[in-house]
Amino acid sequence: MLYCKNCRLVFSDISCCPICGDNSAQPPQPDDICFLTETDPLPAGMLKASLEQNDIPYLSSSSIGAGLAIRAGAMFERIKFYVRYDDLTKAKDLADGMFGSDGSDEAEVYS
Numbered sequence: 001m002l003y004c005k006n007c008r009l010v011f012s013d014i015s016c017c018p019i020c021g022d023n024s025a026q027p028p029q030p031d032d033i034c035f036l037t038e039t040d041p042l043p044a045g046m047l048k049a050s051l052e053q054n055d056i057p058y059l060s061s062s063s064i065g066a067g068l069a070i071r072a073g074a075m076f077e078r079i080k081f082y083v084r085y086d087d088l089t090k091a092k093d094l095a096d097g098m099f100g101s102d103g104s105d106e107a108e109v110y111s
């Protein structure tokens with residue numbers, strides 16, 4: 001596994017970052033902040049609740065500024081999630097469990 005500090009992305013099987021092409025990526029450290037997923041505001045709220053239930057600290061950021069969100073409407077907003085590398089595997093399991101089911105059944109979050 002390698003970690004790109006520019007994109008906060010963990011990747012494997014390739015020697016350079018798939019987003020920025022940086023080939024100086026290093027193996028991830030436990031405290032590195034890693035990109036988890038990007039999603040719409042509604043599932044983002046569900047994912048936040050799930051991460052909190054599992055005591056996984058996370059960062060989230062909107063892909064567009066607050067001013068634009070007001071003008072364009074929340075439906076165009078995308079929320080990005082980041083977690084520590086230590087928590088990445090567990091957090092990915094949570095996200096996959098939620099979004100793998102198409103996000104249509106809220107009960108999935110709590111199963």
Ligand SMILES: [Zn+2]
Binds near residue numbers: 006009018019
């Ligand atoms: Zn990169």
